[in-house]
Amino acid sequence: MAAESEYFQRDRALQPPAYTPAYKTSVTRSPSRALLSLANSLSEVTGPVFGHAELGALDHDLVRNYARTGDPIGPRIIVHGRVLDENARPVPNALIEIWQANAGGRYRHKKDNYLAPIDPNFGGCGRTLSDAEGCYFFRTIRPGPYPWRNYINSWRPAHIHVSIFGAAFAQRLVTQMYFEGDPLIATCPIVQTIPDAGAVDRLIARLDLNESIPLDTMAYRFDIVLRGRRSTLFENRLAGN
Amino acid sequence: MTKLDYLHETASQTAGPYVHIGLIPNQAGFDIYENNFSNVLAGQATKGERIRIEGCVFDGTGTPLRDALIEIWQANAAGRYNHPADAQQKKKLDPDFRGWGRAGTHFETGVYAFQTIKPGAVVGRSGRPMAPHINFWIVARGINVGLNTRMYFSDEPDANGKDPVLNLIEQETRRDTLIATREETKDGVLYRFDIRLQGERETVFFDI
Numbered sequence: 001m002a003a004e005s006e007y008f009q010r011d012r013a014l015q016p017p018a019y020t021p022a023y024k025t026s027v028t029r030s031p032s033r034a035l036l037s038l039a040n041s042l043s044e045v046t047g048p049v050f051g052h053a054e055l056g057a058l059d060h061d062l063v064r065n066y067a068r069t070g071d072p073i074g075p076r077i078i079v080h081g082r083v084l085d086e087n088a089r090p091v092p093n094a095l096i097e098i099w100q101a102n103a104g105g106r107y108r109h110k111k112d113n114y115l116a117p118i119d120p121n122f123g124g125c126g127r128t129l130s131d132a133e134g135c136y137f138f139r140t141i142r143p144g145p146y147p148w149r150n151y152i153n154s155w156r157p158a159h160i161h162v163s164i165f166g167a168a169f170a171q172r173l174v175t176q177m178y179f180e181g182d183p184l185i186a187t188c189p190i191v192q193t194i195p196d197a198g199a200v201d202r203l204i205a206r207l208d209l210n211e212s213i214p215l216d217t218m219a220y221r222f223d224i225v226l227r228g229r230r231s232t233l234f235e236n237r238l239a240g241n
Numbered sequence: 242m243t244k245l246d247y248l249h250e251t252a253s254q255t256a257g258p259y260v261h262i263g264l265i266p267n268q269a270g271f272d273i274y275e276n277n278f279s280n281v282l283a284g285q286a287t288k289g290e291r292i293r294i295e296g297c298v299f300d301g302t303g304t305p306l307r308d309a310l311i312e313i314w315q316a317n318a319a320g321r322y323n324h325p326a327d328a329q330q331k332k333k334l335d336p337d338f339r340g341w342g343r344a345g346t347h348f349e350t351g352v353y354a355f356q357t358i359k360p361g362a363v364v365g366r367s368g369r370p371m372a373p374h375i376n377f378w379i380v381a382r383g384i385n386v387g388l389n390t391r392m393y394f395s396d397e398p399d400a401n402g403k404d405p406v407l408n409l410i411e412q413e414t415r416r417d418t419l420i421a422t423r424e425e426t427k428d429g430v431l432y433r434f435d436i437r438l439q440g441e442r443e444t445v446f447f448d449i
Contacts, residue, residue: 010448014249016385023255025383028301029438035448036409041365043376043391044449046324047314048341056275066273086248099263109259110270110348111308123273125263161256161263168326169314170449174380174387176254190255193385199252225248 005232006040007170008086016193023189024150040170047169050095052129059127062100062140066123073119074103074141078219079177080211082134083164086228090134091171094226097127097163098138105146105158114146139217142179150189157184157191166226177222178204253387256380260310261345268345280344282313282357286337289318289358292430294392294421297351298379301439305351309381312343313355313392320361320373329364359394359430365405372400372407374419379436389447392434395422410445418444 018030038044058065063072079098083091101107101124104116108124122141130136143158159176166172178185185191185204194200202225211219261269267277283291294313297305316322321332323340340360344353357375365371372393379388393401401407407416421434436444 011250012448015253018385020385023383023385026255026385027383028304029306029381029383030301030385031388031443031446032301032439033443033445035446038406038409038447038449039366040449041371041406042322042327042329042363043314043316043371043374045326046322048339049324054276059274066271084248086250088246088248097263099259107259107262108269108271109262111258123262123266123271125266125273127263127274161254161260163256163263168324169376169378169389172312172378172387173251173253174256174260175251176257193254194252196252199249202249203252203254225251227250228247 005229006045007168007227007229010227014194014196014199016195020189020193023193026193044170045168047165047167047172050093050129050165055127055129060138062122062124062126062138064139065126067121070121072102072122072141074144076139076217077142078137078139078211078213078217079160079205079222080135080137080208080219081221081223083130083136083166083224083226084134085166085226089228090130090132091166091226092130092132092134094130094134094136095127095165096130096136096224097125098140098160099125100140100143100160101146103141103144105144116144116146145182145184154189155184157182157188162222162224164224164226171226173224173226175203179220180204180206253385255382255385256310256387258308258382260308260380264310264343265345278343280342280353280355282315282338282340282342282355284337287358288335288338289360290430292357292359292432293428294355294357294375294432294434295352296421296434296436298346298353298381298436299438303440306346306381307348307351309346309353309379310343311346311353312341312378313357313375314378315340315357315375316360316363318358318361320363322363332361362400369405370400370403372397372404374404377436384438388438389449390436390444391419391447392432393420394432395420415445418442
Protein backbone atom coordinates (compact mmCIF):
# COMPACT_ATOMS: atom_id res chain seq x y z
CA MET A 1 0.00 0.00 0.00
CA ALA A 2 1.40 3.36 -1.05
CA ALA A 3 -0.52 5.16 1.64
CA GLU A 4 2.53 6.63 3.33
CA SER A 5 2.93 9.46 0.85
CA GLU A 6 2.87 12.99 2.16
CA TYR A 7 0.21 15.62 1.72
CA PHE A 8 0.66 18.78 -0.30
CA GLN A 9 1.51 21.77 1.77
CA ARG A 10 -1.67 23.67 2.63
CA ASP A 11 -2.01 26.74 0.42
CA ARG A 12 -2.42 29.41 3.07
CA ALA A 13 -3.15 32.08 0.44
CA LEU A 14 -6.51 30.38 -0.11
CA GLN A 15 -7.28 30.01 3.60
CA PRO A 16 -8.35 32.72 6.02
CA PRO A 17 -5.59 34.06 8.26
CA ALA A 18 -6.11 33.59 12.01
CA TYR A 19 -6.36 37.30 12.79
CA THR A 20 -9.26 38.91 10.93
CA PRO A 21 -10.37 41.96 12.94
CA ALA A 22 -13.59 42.55 10.97
CA TYR A 23 -14.69 39.20 12.41
CA LYS A 24 -14.31 40.46 15.95
CA THR A 25 -14.19 37.19 17.85
CA SER A 26 -10.99 36.25 16.03
CA VAL A 27 -9.10 39.10 17.69
CA THR A 28 -8.49 37.36 21.03
CA ARG A 29 -8.67 33.82 19.64
CA SER A 30 -5.97 34.00 16.98
CA PRO A 31 -2.43 32.80 17.63
CA SER A 32 -0.06 35.74 17.26
CA ARG A 33 3.03 33.65 16.58
CA ALA A 34 3.77 31.88 13.32
CA LEU A 35 2.60 28.30 13.00
CA LEU A 36 5.52 25.89 13.09
CA SER A 37 5.66 24.01 9.78
CA LEU A 38 5.86 20.28 10.29
CA ALA A 39 6.81 17.74 7.64
CA ASN A 40 4.36 14.83 7.68
CA SER A 41 5.01 11.93 10.02
CA LEU A 42 2.72 8.99 10.75
CA SER A 43 0.86 11.23 13.18
CA GLU A 44 -0.34 13.45 10.32
CA VAL A 45 -0.88 10.93 7.49
CA THR A 46 -3.10 8.69 9.60
CA GLY A 47 -6.54 9.47 10.99
CA PRO A 48 -9.69 7.81 12.27
CA VAL A 49 -11.56 5.41 9.98
CA PHE A 50 -15.35 5.34 10.19
CA GLY A 51 -17.77 2.65 9.10
CA HIS A 52 -21.37 2.49 7.91
CA ALA A 53 -22.33 0.45 10.96
CA GLU A 54 -21.74 3.53 13.14
CA LEU A 55 -24.37 5.60 11.33
CA GLY A 56 -28.13 5.33 11.54
CA ALA A 57 -30.37 4.81 8.49
CA LEU A 58 -31.77 8.37 8.67
CA ASP A 59 -28.64 10.20 9.76
CA HIS A 60 -28.30 11.85 6.31
CA ASP A 61 -31.96 12.86 6.07
CA LEU A 62 -32.61 16.01 8.11
CA VAL A 63 -36.20 16.11 6.89
CA ARG A 64 -36.88 12.87 8.73
CA ASN A 65 -34.20 12.32 11.35
CA TYR A 66 -35.92 14.46 13.99
CA ALA A 67 -39.50 14.44 12.65
CA ARG A 68 -42.03 14.09 15.48
CA THR A 69 -45.42 15.24 14.23
CA GLY A 70 -44.66 15.79 10.54
CA ASP A 71 -42.05 17.26 8.23
CA PRO A 72 -40.09 20.39 9.20
CA ILE A 73 -41.13 23.74 7.76
CA GLY A 74 -39.13 25.26 4.93
CA PRO A 75 -38.01 24.67 1.35
CA ARG A 76 -37.03 21.03 0.91
CA ILE A 77 -33.57 20.70 -0.62
CA ILE A 78 -30.99 18.09 -1.50
CA VAL A 79 -27.36 18.99 -0.93
CA HIS A 80 -25.03 16.75 -2.88
CA GLY A 81 -21.59 16.70 -4.40
CA ARG A 82 -18.29 14.93 -4.42
CA VAL A 83 -15.37 14.84 -2.04
CA LEU A 84 -12.18 15.05 -4.10
CA ASP A 85 -8.57 15.72 -3.32
CA GLU A 86 -6.39 18.32 -5.03
CA ASN A 87 -5.38 15.70 -7.59
CA ALA A 88 -9.08 15.40 -8.48
CA ARG A 89 -9.18 11.87 -7.11
CA PRO A 90 -12.34 10.86 -5.27
CA VAL A 91 -12.06 10.55 -1.49
CA PRO A 92 -14.15 7.52 -0.53
CA ASN A 93 -15.47 6.80 2.95
CA ALA A 94 -15.10 10.42 4.08
CA LEU A 95 -17.25 11.18 7.12
CA ILE A 96 -19.23 14.36 6.43
CA GLU A 97 -21.17 15.93 9.28
CA ILE A 98 -23.43 18.96 8.80
CA TRP A 99 -25.36 21.28 11.08
CA GLN A 100 -27.58 24.26 10.40
CA ALA A 101 -30.33 26.60 11.57
CA ASN A 102 -33.96 25.89 10.71
CA ALA A 103 -35.94 27.78 8.05
CA GLY A 104 -36.45 30.67 10.47
CA GLY A 105 -32.75 31.01 11.24
CA ARG A 106 -32.92 29.41 14.70
CA TYR A 107 -30.58 26.69 15.93
CA ARG A 108 -31.66 23.88 18.21
CA HIS A 109 -29.04 24.77 20.79
CA LYS A 110 -29.12 25.70 24.48
CA LYS A 111 -27.23 28.89 23.77
CA ASP A 112 -29.27 30.20 20.83
CA ASN A 113 -31.96 32.61 22.05
CA TYR A 114 -32.92 34.26 18.76
CA LEU A 115 -36.65 35.01 18.73
CA ALA A 116 -37.43 32.87 15.67
CA PRO A 117 -39.12 29.67 16.87
CA ILE A 118 -37.65 26.21 17.23
CA ASP A 119 -39.16 23.80 14.70
CA PRO A 120 -40.40 20.76 16.65
CA ASN A 121 -39.64 18.53 13.68
CA PHE A 122 -36.15 19.70 12.90
CA GLY A 123 -32.96 18.76 14.73
CA GLY A 124 -30.55 20.43 12.34
CA CYS A 125 -27.74 17.92 12.04
CA GLY A 126 -26.86 15.04 9.78
CA ARG A 127 -23.97 12.85 8.76
CA THR A 128 -22.98 10.46 6.01
CA LEU A 129 -20.01 8.70 4.40
CA SER A 130 -18.93 9.40 0.83
CA ASP A 131 -19.19 6.42 -1.53
CA ALA A 132 -16.45 4.83 -3.64
CA GLU A 133 -16.64 7.73 -6.15
CA GLY A 134 -16.52 10.32 -3.38
CA CYS A 135 -20.23 11.17 -3.82
CA TYR A 136 -22.44 12.18 -0.91
CA PHE A 137 -25.91 13.60 -0.42
CA PHE A 138 -28.16 14.97 2.31
CA ARG A 139 -31.82 15.88 2.33
CA THR A 140 -32.69 18.89 4.45
CA ILE A 141 -34.58 22.18 4.46
CA ARG A 142 -33.03 25.44 3.40
CA PRO A 143 -31.81 27.32 6.49
CA GLY A 144 -32.75 30.95 7.08
CA PRO A 145 -30.37 33.86 7.63
CA TYR A 146 -30.09 35.14 11.19
CA PRO A 147 -28.66 38.10 13.10
CA TRP A 148 -25.46 37.86 15.11
CA ARG A 149 -23.48 40.17 17.32
CA ASN A 150 -20.57 41.40 15.29
CA TYR A 151 -21.79 44.80 14.21
CA ILE A 152 -25.19 45.93 15.51
CA ASN A 153 -26.87 44.99 12.25
CA SER A 154 -24.95 41.89 11.11
CA TRP A 155 -26.80 39.03 9.42
CA ARG A 156 -25.29 35.72 8.48
CA PRO A 157 -26.06 34.54 4.96
CA ALA A 158 -27.98 31.26 4.92
CA HIS A 159 -25.41 28.54 5.40
CA ILE A 160 -24.80 24.94 6.34
CA HIS A 161 -21.78 24.04 8.49
CA VAL A 162 -19.77 21.14 7.08
CA SER A 163 -17.15 19.01 8.84
CA ILE A 164 -15.10 16.50 6.83
CA PHE A 165 -12.64 13.75 7.65
CA GLY A 166 -10.50 12.53 4.78
CA ALA A 167 -8.03 9.68 5.02
CA ALA A 168 -5.67 11.56 7.34
CA PHE A 169 -5.74 13.99 10.24
CA ALA A 170 -3.87 16.37 7.91
CA GLN A 171 -7.01 16.59 5.75
CA ARG A 172 -9.37 17.50 8.59
CA LEU A 173 -11.56 20.41 7.56
CA VAL A 174 -14.49 22.46 8.83
CA THR A 175 -16.20 24.95 6.57
CA GLN A 176 -19.55 26.53 5.70
CA MET A 177 -21.59 26.14 2.54
CA TYR A 178 -23.51 29.13 1.18
CA PHE A 179 -26.31 29.43 -1.38
CA GLU A 180 -26.05 30.89 -4.87
CA GLY A 181 -27.54 34.35 -5.16
CA ASP A 182 -27.59 35.26 -1.45
CA PRO A 183 -26.90 39.03 -1.19
CA LEU A 184 -25.59 38.64 2.40
CA ILE A 185 -22.50 36.71 1.27
CA ALA A 186 -20.69 39.79 -0.02
CA THR A 187 -20.82 41.65 3.30
CA CYS A 188 -20.44 38.80 5.78
CA PRO A 189 -17.32 39.31 7.92
CA ILE A 190 -16.94 35.55 8.35
CA VAL A 191 -17.08 34.82 4.62
CA GLN A 192 -14.78 37.75 3.98
CA THR A 193 -12.06 36.33 6.25
CA ILE A 194 -11.10 34.39 3.10
CA PRO A 195 -8.73 36.59 1.11
CA ASP A 196 -9.23 34.90 -2.27
CA ALA A 197 -12.37 35.57 -4.33
CA GLY A 198 -12.15 32.21 -6.08
CA ALA A 199 -11.93 30.40 -2.75
CA VAL A 200 -15.07 32.24 -1.56
CA ASP A 201 -16.86 31.36 -4.78
CA ARG A 202 -16.11 27.67 -4.25
CA LEU A 203 -18.01 27.79 -0.95
CA ILE A 204 -21.20 28.81 -2.75
CA ALA A 205 -23.40 25.87 -3.69
CA ARG A 206 -25.05 26.10 -7.08
CA LEU A 207 -28.70 25.36 -7.79
CA ASP A 208 -28.72 22.02 -9.61
CA LEU A 209 -32.00 21.60 -11.44
CA ASN A 210 -30.81 18.36 -13.03
CA GLU A 211 -30.74 16.64 -9.65
CA SER A 212 -33.87 18.35 -8.36
CA ILE A 213 -36.88 16.08 -7.89
CA PRO A 214 -39.83 17.50 -9.85
CA LEU A 215 -42.74 18.68 -7.66
CA ASP A 216 -40.79 17.69 -4.56
CA THR A 217 -37.26 18.92 -3.76
CA MET A 218 -34.69 21.33 -5.24
CA ALA A 219 -31.04 20.32 -5.33
CA TYR A 220 -27.84 22.23 -4.62
CA ARG A 221 -24.42 21.01 -5.59
CA PHE A 222 -21.44 21.45 -3.30
CA ASP A 223 -18.11 19.79 -4.08
CA ILE A 224 -15.49 19.54 -1.35
CA VAL A 225 -11.76 19.42 -2.02
CA LEU A 226 -9.34 18.03 0.55
CA ARG A 227 -5.57 18.26 0.42
CA GLY A 228 -3.88 16.12 -2.19
CA ARG A 229 -0.87 13.90 -1.69
CA ARG A 230 2.37 13.52 -3.52
CA SER A 231 3.02 10.49 -5.66
CA THR A 232 5.70 8.31 -4.12
CA LEU A 233 8.13 8.84 -7.01
CA PHE A 234 11.01 8.79 -4.56
CA GLU A 235 11.13 7.93 -0.91
CA ASN A 236 11.37 10.95 1.30
CA ARG A 237 12.38 9.39 4.56
CA LEU A 238 8.83 9.26 5.85
CA ALA A 239 8.55 5.54 6.46
CA GLY A 240 10.27 4.31 9.55
CA ASN A 241 11.84 1.03 10.62
CA MET B 242 3.56 30.56 -15.52
CA THR B 243 1.99 27.33 -16.68
CA LYS B 244 -1.27 26.64 -14.94
CA LEU B 245 -1.28 23.08 -13.69
CA ASP B 246 -4.46 21.18 -13.46
CA TYR B 247 -4.81 20.85 -9.69
CA LEU B 248 -7.91 21.52 -7.66
CA HIS B 249 -7.69 23.82 -4.65
CA GLU B 250 -8.42 22.77 -1.12
CA THR B 251 -11.79 24.04 0.07
CA ALA B 252 -11.39 27.11 2.28
CA SER B 253 -11.95 26.68 6.00
CA GLN B 254 -14.55 28.62 7.94
CA THR B 255 -15.07 28.90 11.67
CA ALA B 256 -17.02 26.11 13.34
CA GLY B 257 -19.04 28.83 15.07
CA PRO B 258 -20.74 28.81 18.48
CA TYR B 259 -23.15 25.99 17.66
CA VAL B 260 -20.61 23.37 16.60
CA HIS B 261 -22.13 21.05 19.22
CA ILE B 262 -25.29 20.54 17.16
CA GLY B 263 -23.38 18.86 14.40
CA LEU B 264 -20.58 17.10 16.23
CA ILE B 265 -21.80 16.47 19.80
CA PRO B 266 -25.57 17.07 19.73
CA ASN B 267 -26.00 15.85 23.31
CA GLN B 268 -24.11 18.87 24.54
CA ALA B 269 -26.30 21.16 22.41
CA GLY B 270 -29.19 19.76 24.44
CA PHE B 271 -30.88 17.12 22.33
CA ASP B 272 -30.74 13.47 21.50
CA ILE B 273 -30.83 12.50 17.82
CA TYR B 274 -28.25 9.83 16.95
CA GLU B 275 -28.26 6.30 18.22
CA ASN B 276 -24.46 6.19 18.21
CA ASN B 277 -22.67 9.31 19.47
CA PHE B 278 -18.99 10.08 19.15
CA SER B 279 -17.55 10.95 22.52
CA ASN B 280 -14.59 11.85 24.69
CA VAL B 281 -14.13 8.29 25.93
CA LEU B 282 -11.55 6.54 23.75
CA ALA B 283 -10.77 3.52 25.89
CA GLY B 284 -13.19 0.69 26.54
CA GLN B 285 -12.91 -2.08 29.11
CA ALA B 286 -10.84 -4.29 26.81
CA THR B 287 -8.46 -1.61 25.57
CA LYS B 288 -4.84 -2.29 26.43
CA GLY B 289 -2.75 0.34 28.16
CA GLU B 290 -2.53 2.67 31.11
CA ARG B 291 -5.82 4.46 31.73
CA ILE B 292 -5.42 8.24 31.79
CA ARG B 293 -7.65 11.26 31.96
CA ILE B 294 -6.73 14.47 30.17
CA GLU B 295 -8.20 17.74 31.38
CA GLY B 296 -7.64 21.35 30.59
CA CYS B 297 -8.94 24.64 29.29
CA VAL B 298 -8.47 26.58 26.09
CA PHE B 299 -7.65 30.19 26.98
CA ASP B 300 -8.05 33.23 24.74
CA GLY B 301 -5.65 36.18 24.68
CA THR B 302 -7.25 37.75 27.76
CA GLY B 303 -6.83 34.56 29.81
CA THR B 304 -10.52 33.69 29.64
CA PRO B 305 -11.38 30.04 28.99
CA LEU B 306 -13.34 29.31 25.81
CA ARG B 307 -16.70 27.83 26.71
CA ASP B 308 -17.64 26.95 23.16
CA ALA B 309 -14.56 25.17 21.80
CA LEU B 310 -14.46 21.68 20.34
CA ILE B 311 -11.35 19.53 20.57
CA GLU B 312 -10.53 16.32 18.76
CA ILE B 313 -7.65 14.05 19.61
CA TRP B 314 -5.95 11.36 17.55
CA GLN B 315 -3.40 8.98 19.00
CA ALA B 316 -1.56 5.70 18.68
CA ASN B 317 -2.39 2.70 20.85
CA ALA B 318 -0.38 1.55 23.87
CA ALA B 319 2.07 -0.24 21.59
CA GLY B 320 2.66 2.92 19.57
CA ARG B 321 0.70 2.06 16.44
CA TYR B 322 -2.06 4.05 14.75
CA ASN B 323 -5.24 2.23 13.81
CA HIS B 324 -4.94 3.21 10.16
CA PRO B 325 -3.75 1.43 7.00
CA ALA B 326 -0.88 3.89 6.46
CA ASP B 327 0.78 2.77 9.69
CA ALA B 328 2.93 -0.16 8.60
CA GLN B 329 4.80 -0.71 11.88
CA GLN B 330 4.16 -4.44 11.62
CA LYS B 331 6.07 -5.37 14.76
CA LYS B 332 3.55 -3.49 16.86
CA LYS B 333 0.11 -4.99 17.31
CA LEU B 334 -3.12 -3.22 16.51
CA ASP B 335 -5.59 -3.10 19.38
CA PRO B 336 -9.05 -4.06 18.08
CA ASP B 337 -10.58 -2.24 21.05
CA PHE B 338 -8.97 1.09 20.33
CA ARG B 339 -9.64 3.48 17.46
CA GLY B 340 -7.59 6.28 18.96
CA TRP B 341 -9.91 9.16 18.20
CA GLY B 342 -12.33 11.19 20.27
CA ARG B 343 -13.93 14.61 20.56
CA ALA B 344 -14.99 16.82 23.46
CA GLY B 345 -16.60 20.21 23.92
CA THR B 346 -15.38 22.57 26.58
CA HIS B 347 -17.89 22.93 29.42
CA PHE B 348 -20.45 25.75 28.96
CA GLU B 349 -19.72 27.17 32.45
CA THR B 350 -16.20 26.14 33.45
CA GLY B 351 -14.55 25.84 30.05
CA VAL B 352 -12.94 22.54 31.04
CA TYR B 353 -12.60 19.73 28.50
CA ALA B 354 -11.80 16.12 29.36
CA PHE B 355 -10.85 12.86 27.63
CA GLN B 356 -10.61 9.36 28.98
CA THR B 357 -8.07 7.35 27.08
CA ILE B 358 -4.85 5.37 27.40
CA LYS B 359 -1.30 6.59 27.27
CA PRO B 360 0.04 5.99 23.75
CA GLY B 361 3.32 4.26 23.01
CA ALA B 362 6.12 5.89 21.04
CA VAL B 363 5.61 6.02 17.27
CA VAL B 364 8.41 5.96 14.75
CA GLY B 365 9.00 9.33 13.12
CA ARG B 366 10.55 10.46 9.88
CA SER B 367 13.81 8.76 8.93
CA GLY B 368 13.11 6.12 11.55
CA ARG B 369 13.75 8.48 14.45
CA PRO B 370 11.42 7.66 17.31
CA MET B 371 8.97 10.31 18.43
CA ALA B 372 8.17 10.66 22.11
CA PRO B 373 4.67 9.48 23.06
CA HIS B 374 2.20 12.19 22.12
CA ILE B 375 -1.43 12.87 21.30
CA ASN B 376 -2.45 15.01 18.32
CA PHE B 377 -4.93 17.81 19.04
CA TRP B 378 -7.22 19.75 16.71
CA ILE B 379 -9.11 22.74 18.08
CA VAL B 380 -12.01 24.60 16.49
CA ALA B 381 -14.32 27.29 17.90
CA ARG B 382 -16.10 30.51 17.16
CA GLY B 383 -13.36 32.98 16.25
CA ILE B 384 -10.93 30.31 14.99
CA ASN B 385 -10.87 30.54 11.20
CA VAL B 386 -8.79 27.43 10.49
CA GLY B 387 -8.69 24.53 12.95
CA LEU B 388 -5.52 24.62 15.06
CA ASN B 389 -3.20 21.63 15.24
CA THR B 390 -0.95 20.94 18.17
CA ARG B 391 0.47 17.99 20.12
CA MET B 392 0.38 16.98 23.76
CA TYR B 393 3.46 15.31 25.23
CA PHE B 394 3.85 13.72 28.67
CA SER B 395 5.75 15.21 31.63
CA ASP B 396 6.89 11.76 32.79
CA GLU B 397 8.83 11.15 29.55
CA PRO B 398 11.68 13.66 29.93
CA ASP B 399 14.27 11.53 28.08
CA ALA B 400 12.04 10.78 25.10
CA ASN B 401 10.82 14.38 25.01
CA GLY B 402 14.42 15.60 25.00
CA LYS B 403 15.09 13.61 21.83
CA ASP B 404 11.76 14.17 20.12
CA PRO B 405 12.31 15.50 16.58
CA VAL B 406 9.24 17.73 16.68
CA LEU B 407 9.86 19.29 20.09
CA ASN B 408 13.43 19.93 18.98
CA LEU B 409 12.18 21.90 15.99
CA ILE B 410 10.88 24.54 18.37
CA GLU B 411 13.63 27.11 18.41
CA GLN B 412 12.72 28.78 21.70
CA GLU B 413 13.25 26.07 24.28
CA THR B 414 10.87 27.66 26.78
CA ARG B 415 8.04 27.29 24.28
CA ARG B 416 8.48 23.49 24.21
CA ASP B 417 6.92 23.41 27.66
CA THR B 418 3.62 24.61 26.20
CA LEU B 419 3.18 21.12 24.72
CA ILE B 420 3.94 19.10 27.84
CA ALA B 421 1.02 17.94 29.97
CA THR B 422 1.71 17.55 33.67
CA ARG B 423 1.01 14.21 35.30
CA GLU B 424 -0.87 14.04 38.58
CA GLU B 425 -1.84 10.97 40.57
CA THR B 426 -5.35 11.53 41.88
CA LYS B 427 -7.71 9.29 43.82
CA ASP B 428 -9.55 8.67 40.53
CA GLY B 429 -6.40 7.67 38.69
CA VAL B 430 -3.81 9.32 36.51
CA LEU B 431 -4.62 12.80 35.30
CA TYR B 432 -2.72 14.85 32.76
CA ARG B 433 -3.45 18.55 32.78
CA PHE B 434 -3.04 20.21 29.42
CA ASP B 435 -4.07 23.82 28.96
CA ILE B 436 -4.01 25.43 25.55
CA ARG B 437 -3.34 29.15 25.17
CA LEU B 438 -4.41 30.62 21.86
CA GLN B 439 -2.54 33.86 22.28
CA GLY B 440 -0.21 35.78 24.56
CA GLU B 441 2.93 35.27 26.52
CA ARG B 442 2.65 31.52 26.98
CA GLU B 443 0.96 30.89 23.65
CA THR B 444 0.83 27.19 22.77
CA VAL B 445 2.95 26.13 19.82
CA PHE B 446 0.61 25.36 16.91
CA PHE B 447 1.67 23.47 13.82
CA ASP B 448 1.07 23.88 10.13
CA ILE B 449 0.85 20.20 9.33
